Amino acid sequence: MQAVVMAGGVGSRLRPLTIGRPKPLVPLINKPVIGHIRDLLLLHGITDIVATVQYLADAIEDYLGDGEDAGCRMRYAVEDTPLGTAGSVRNAAEHLEDTFVVISGDALTNFDLRAALDFHRDRKALVTLVLYRVPNPLEYGVVITGADGRVQAFQEKPSWGEVISDTVNTGIYIVAPEVLEDIPAGRPYDFSKHLFPRLLERGAPLYGVALEGYWTDIGDLREYRRACADILRGEARLPHPIGTRIGPNIFTGGEVSVDDDAQLYGPLYLGEGAKVRGGVVIHGPTAIGDYSNVDVRAHIDRSILWRNVYIGEGAEVRGAVVQRGVSVKRRAVLFEGVVLGDDSLVGDGAVLHPDVHVWPNKEVEAGATVRRSIIWGSQGRSTLFGRFGVTGLVNVDLTPEFAARIGTAFASALPPGSRVVINRDPHRSPRMLKRAIISGLPAAGVNAWDTQSVPIPVARYYTRVTDAAGGLHVRLSPFDRRVVDIRFFGADGTNLSKAHERKIEQSFFREDFRRVYLEDIGTITYAPNVVERYAEDFLAALDLEAVRGRAFRVVVDYANAPTSLVMPSLLGRLGCNVIALNANVDESRMSLSRAELEEELGRLCDIARAVNADLGVRLDVGGEKLWCIDNLGRLVAHDRLAGALAELAWRQRPDGIVAVPVNAPGLFEAIAGRHAGTIERTRVDLEHLMRAGARSGVMLAADTAGNVVFATLQPAVDGMFAFARLLESLAQADTRLAEVLDGLPAWHTATRTVSCPWESKGLVMRRLNEQYRSAAGPHIDGVRVTVGEDWVLVLPDPDQPVFHVYGDSATREHADTLAERYARIVETLQS
Numbered sequence: 118m119q120a121v122v123m124a125g126g127v128g129s130r131l132r133p134l135t136i137g138r139p140k141p142l143v144p145l146i147n148k149p150v151i152g153h154i155r156d157l158l159l160l161h162g163i164t165d166i167v168a169t170v171q172y173l174a175d176a177i178e179d180y181l182g183d184g185e186d187a188g189c190r191m192r193y194a195v196e197d198t199p200l201g202t203a204g205s206v207r208n209a210a211e212h213l214e215d216t217f218v219v220i221s222g223d224a225l226t227n228f229d230l231r232a233a234l235d236f237h238r239d240r241k242a243l244v245t246l247v248l249y250r251v252p253n254p255l256e257y258g259v260v261i262t263g264a265d266g267r268v269q270a271f272q273e274k275p276s277w278g279e280v281i282s283d284t285v286n287t288g289i290y291i292v293a294p295e296v297l298e299d300i301p302a303g304r305p306y307d308f309s310k311h312l313f314p315r316l317l318e319r320g321a322p323l324y325g326v327a328l329e330g331y332w333t334d335i336g337d338l339r340e341y342r343r344a345c346a347d348i349l350r351g352e353a354r355l356p357h358p359i360g361t362r363i364g365p366n367i368f369t370g371g372e373v374s375v376d377d378d379a380q381l382y383g384p385l386y387l388g389e390g391a392k393v394r395g396g397v398v399i400h401g402p403t404a405i406g407d408y409s410n411v412d413v414r415a416h417i418d419r420s421i422l423w424r425n426v427y428i429g430e431g432a433e434v435r436g437a438v439v440q441r442g443v444s445v446k447r448r449a450v451l452f453e454g455v456v457l458g459d460d461s462l463v464g465d466g467a468v469l470h471p472d473v474h475v476w477p478n479k480e481v482e483a484g485a486t487v488r489r490s491i492i493w494g495s496q497g498r499s500t501l502f503g504r505f506g507v508t509g510l511v512n513v514d515l516t517p518e519f520a521a522r523i524g525t526a527f528a529s530a531l532p533p534g535s536r537v538v539i540n541r542d543p544h545r546s547p548r549m550l551k552r553a554i555i556s557g558l559p560a561a562g563v564n565a566w567d568t569q570s571v572p573i574p575v576a577r578y579y580t581r582v583t584d585a586a587g588g589l590h591v592r593l594s595p596f597d598r599r600v601v602d603i604r605f606f607g608a609d610g611t612n613l614s615k616a617h618e619r620k621i622e623q624s625f626f627r628e629d630f631r632r633v634y635l636e637d638i639g640t641i642t643y644a645p646n647v648v649e650r651y652a653e654d655f656l657a658a659l660d661l662e663a664v665r666g667r668a669f670r671v672v673v674d675y676a677n678a679p680t681s682l683v684m685p686s687l688l689g690r691l692g693c694n695v696i697a698l699n700a701n702v703d704e705s706r707m708s709l710s711r712a713e714l715e716e717e718l719g720r721l722c723d724i725a726r727a728v729n730a731d732l733g734v735r736l737d738v739g740g741e742k743l744w745c746i747d748n749l750g751r752l753v754a755h756d757r758l759a760g761a762l763a764e765l766a767w768r769q770r771p772d773g774i775v776a777v778p779v780n781a782p783g784l785f786e787a788i789a790g791r792h793a794g795t796i797e798r799t800r801v802d803l804e805h806l807m808r809a810g811a812r813s814g815v816m817l818a819a820d821t822a823g824n825v826v827f828a829t830l831q832p833a834v835d836g837m838f839a840f841a842r843l844l845e846s847l848a849q850a851d852t853r854l855a856e857v858l859d860g861l862p863a864w865h866t867a868t869r870t871v872s873c874p875w876e877s878k879g880l881v882m883r884r885l886n887e888q889y890r891s892a893a894g895p896h897i898d899g900v901r902v903t904v905g906e907d908w909v910l911v912l913p914d915p916d917q918p919v920f921h922v923y924g925d926s927a928t929r930e931h932a933d934t935l936a937e938r939y940a941r942i943v944e945t946l947q948s
Contacts, residue, residue, distance in 0.1 A: 118234060119215055120163045121206050123288075124151055124222035125171035125196055130337040133458035133476045133492075134440065139173040141222035142180060143341065144423060146348045146386050146404050147359045147370055149180065150335060151222040155187060158218070160356040161230045164189040167212045168222065169205035171196040177222075201307040202288070207300040219290040219308075225344050226332040227354050228289065236326040237291040240266060243316065244296055246325040247289035249332045257285035257334075258309050260325050268323045271313065284325070287332050330354070338456060342438065345421050349384035349402035359386055370407065388424060412447070420451075429465075437469075446483070465876075483875070486626055501625060502618045503916045504802055506604035508594070511546040515601050517553035523603065524557025526625035530617065531586045533562035533633060538588035538644060540568045540576035542738060543679060544704040546601050547591040554591065554603070559639030561631040566644040572680050572740025574835035575651045577610035581831055582650060587613075592739055598708035610833045611811070612804040648683055656690060658830045659841055663848040665692035671844075672696045672725045672746070674717065674735035677703035684736070684837055691841065696728060707738050718744055718752055726750025732844070732854060736836045742823035743836040745843070747854040756866070759819035760784050761857045762839075765846035766816040767792040776809035776818035776826075778802075779897045780910055780923050784864035800898040801912060807833050821866075865929040867936035869922040871943045878913050881920065884946045885911055902939070907931060909939045 128140025135143060141151035151168075158166060166189055170177050174195050184191030194209035206219055216237070218230060228247060237245040246268065248260055259272040262284070271286075286309060299315065300306050316323045331353045333344050347353040360368035366383025373387045376395040385399060388407035393399065396414040403417055406424035411417065415428045418435045422428070426439050429447035436453035442460040445451065449463045454472035457463065461475050464483030469475070474490040481487055501507050507523060509515040528537065537558055541547040558565045566585060568576050573590050580588035586608050594600035605613045605621075613621075624630060633639075671693050675681035681700040688695050698721065699706070709717065718735060725733030725746045733746030745753040753761070763775045763785060771792040777785050778801045785796050797815065799805040803824060810818030811832030818826035825839035826832060847854060873881060885900040886893065894901040899912035907926040914921060920943050924935030 118163055119165045119167065119213060119217040120158050121209055121213070121217055121219045122151065122154055122158075122166060122168045122222045123202060123205055123219065124168045124177050125174075125199065125205055126223055127172045128223065131335070131341060133456060133474055134338070134341065134438070136477050137459060139170075139177055140335075142173075142176055143223070143335070144406070145225060145335075145341075145344055147388070150225060151177065151181070153225055153355060154220060154222055155181070155189070156356050157226065157228075157230070158220070159187065159189060163218065163230070166190065167192045167194055167209045169194045169196065169209055171199055171205070199305065200303075201305040201311075203300045203308045203312045204304060204306040206292075207297055207302055207306065210297045210302075213294055213297065216291065216293055219288075219292055221288045221334070223336075224288065224332065224334045225348075225353060226287070226289070227330045227356065228287075228328045228332060229330065230289075233289070233291055233326055233328060236266070237324070240324050241322060242291070242324040243293050243322045244313070244324070245291040246313075246323075247287050247291070248284045248325045248327040249287050250283050250327060251285050252283070260284055260286050262325045266324045266326055268313070268317060268325050271309065271317075273309070284327055288334070338438070338454075342421065342436075345404060346402040346419070349386060349404065351384070363387075366401065406441070440477070488626075488628065501622045502605075502613075505594070505602040506589075508600060508602045510599050511550065511601045515550055515603070517549060520550040520553035520603070521557040522628075522630075523621075523625060524554035525561050525630045526557075526621050527554075527587070527589065527605065528558045528561035528563035528639070529624045529629065529631040530620045531561075531563055533631070533637060534564070534639075535586035536564045536566050536584060538566045538568055538576055538580040538583070538585045539591075540573065540588070541570055541591040542593050542704075542707055543570045543702050544593045544707045547593055550601055550603070551591045554589065555641055559641060560633070562633035562637045562639055564639040565641040567641065568644045568647045570679050571647055572678070572683055572736075572837065573604070574740050574831070574833060574837055575648060575683060577606055577833045577835075578651045578654070578831050579644060579647050580606060580608065581610035581833075582654070583644075590739070593707045595708055595737060595739075606833070609811075610831055611807040612802075614804065652683070652687055655687060655830060655838060655841070658838070659691070660845050660849065661691065664841070664844050667731075667844070667848040668692055668694065669731045669844055669848075670694045670696075670728065672698065672721060672728065672730045672733040674698040674721050674733075675700045676717075676736060676738050677701060677706035678736070678738040678740065680736045680740040680837060683740070687837070687841070691844065693844070696724065696730070698724070718746075722746050722750050722752055731847075734840050736840070737823075741834045741836050743825070743840055744823060745854070747858060749855045751855070751858075753854070753858060755823045756782055756784065756821040756864075757858055757861065758823070759821065759825070760788055760861050761854060762817055762819060762825065762843065762846070763794075764788050764791075764857055764861065765843075765850055767794045768850055769846070770816055773816040774812075774814045776806065776812075776815050778806060778820050779899065779901060780866075780912060780921075781819075781821050782864045782866045783908065783925050783927075784862060787862040787864065798895070798897050802915075803834060862927070864927055865925070865932040867924040867929070867932040869924075869936045869940035871920045871922060871940050873913075873918055873920050873943065873947055875918050877947045878918070878920075881943060881946045882913065885943075888946075904935060907935060909935050911939060911943060 124141040126140040128135035142149040181191050233247050261270040335341050360370045367385045369387045371389030374392045378395045379393045379397040382400045384401040386404040390408040391405045392410045394413045397411050398416045400418040405422045409426040411428045412430045414431045416433045420434045420437045422439045423441040425442045427444045431448045432445050433450045437451040437455040439457045440459045443457045445463045446465045448466045450468045452471045455469045456474045458477035461479045463481045467481045467485045470488045476492045479491050541551040555565045588606050590604045592602050677699045721733050735744040745758050774795045776797040779798045780801050789796050799809045806818050810826030810828050824834045827842050830838045889902045892902045902909045910923040912921045922940045924932040926932040
């Protein structure tokens, strides 16, 4: 007798177990499901086996091979597209010559197949269905037979009111080869939906035999856990033992290492090379896969661990499934129903609540509390906010569901009845997420004021000068078009404080959302006079006569962004002669690669030089950052532009204050020394730069990335207003940008990036502070070390496991030497 093993299933209900592997290769204790099926066939003397394969077919063929090692003959029928149960068997017709058994490659059973074959032959049946009696037949196909076993009717997943039998179809059939003629070739066709009703209708000898024994369809995660537990308890009564007994109901698959003070309570299975350390407590039914390591004082209860798993010190795993290559760090807790996908990582002290499923290759940050599944690239995290707001891959980390929740969390941190300004980039990804965020605001009693798609400074300004309690902007990342940033700001239009961010995070992670009653639900309206309000105050903050008197010729690259809808009229009222580039809004140009940006800037230089422009400017998509071309057609580095702005500001007000971040070059102190000016150093983030820009006496705040704050309009980064203020300053000083730049002192900053594991960052910072305490400057951000007249800054990255090292000197060679030397020091301090 031959057998056909149907092994083409995707197993979508078993995800994440079946991501990266076909359903028949999901392991059941000591071998994959299909391995147990092959054992059953061989026990009954069936050695000619055909596997029908489709999804990840190569993986199944690699596992089963040609069958020689197992003492059988394995052949394969590959489907290019799914053909259904009967269609897949018909696809294997060339290999079938005699009566054959059809059996699923993703079910577990110990049925006596010889008894089914004897029944089939006694009845001279065309097809015999193997049946099984179950207490709850609602999820199965019910089969009604007569006293002689002849099939009379089928019921597909009946309701309780329809149930007339507890005998269900197991998907195991004994089939005469002539049945293949009734199955159309090359198209989807199903046994239970198509073939059997057709045979029943024409009166063919279709029989069913109910067998005793064990059977379960491993269709979902609940049944998978049950099947594993049944094997460990011995209830599945498999044809071969799962391993060597080493204790009361404790089995191993080979050499294992168990410390003397570990406490093991069966039923348990320990795979080859498994290690159980001191103080560990394991309660069965539990399986520990090959080469897995359970560290000291960990506690495991009723769980399934696949191979190469690490469970850290003091971790608790209760009723979970942990797939291959997973690391669960110390003191982490996995509750009932948790599933961790292949090669995922759970950080120290993280807590995963019941039924959380983590897809493969994900990281749950240390200390995170995860209440929802982490799928398709999303990441569990203990914090929401990074340097660019809430950031993630669109439709992966940032889904509409996530966005709605973050909207409600933001609203819950504001008083009921507040208004929130909400804005976006003109791209479909921010549009989708913005609408989802808007849907979350009214539920917490907050009104959404939709500014549609205006430059970020306009949305910030509108938030500041109206009664809005806060605002947010959804933008496509300028660095990666797959990524979206959700940027939040407070009532003054500047970035939220860390305390406010933590308040939103607490609401989000605790799901402590305010839900208001019907009449208190917020409204969604379009904000009135947004651009008009900004434009009026923009012009009022400038010396219009001075700018108009110069009649500047400027080349402006609008980056295909909404700045092209705001700036042209403003520049016209400033009396500028404008040559506009990329002035139409185009969502396909919202995010450029570095090479594409350099190409655009090179083109801007060429055009500015060709038309003898006084100035060339490119504004970023959000309208916050600017790149400048001087009157000689040279691209101006961001730090040199900030230096020029500082020089011009001090010419107007020699005793004024300029704020720059701690990683800005010593160029600024050198410029301040020419005047009576003061430099104020800030932390390296936009929130602190904006807060510094708003302080009394501060004329200008700028960083080395093209962000500039002139608080005379608003204490927020605004590339459009910075451009206008540059024109104003050049006009008032009656000079040209190239002259200002060429008069600045020479200065150089070299940078290096050093990788460092998260867990070592604190160690490095402590050692740096101890080692360089005497040479360290004021502690603002990172560790700054004075080296003669020069300095070095070692700055930990807030979002990545790296340090940034800055060497600052009046000479390029010394700056490079400093950065390289301290980068090596950071490397040595990690161990």
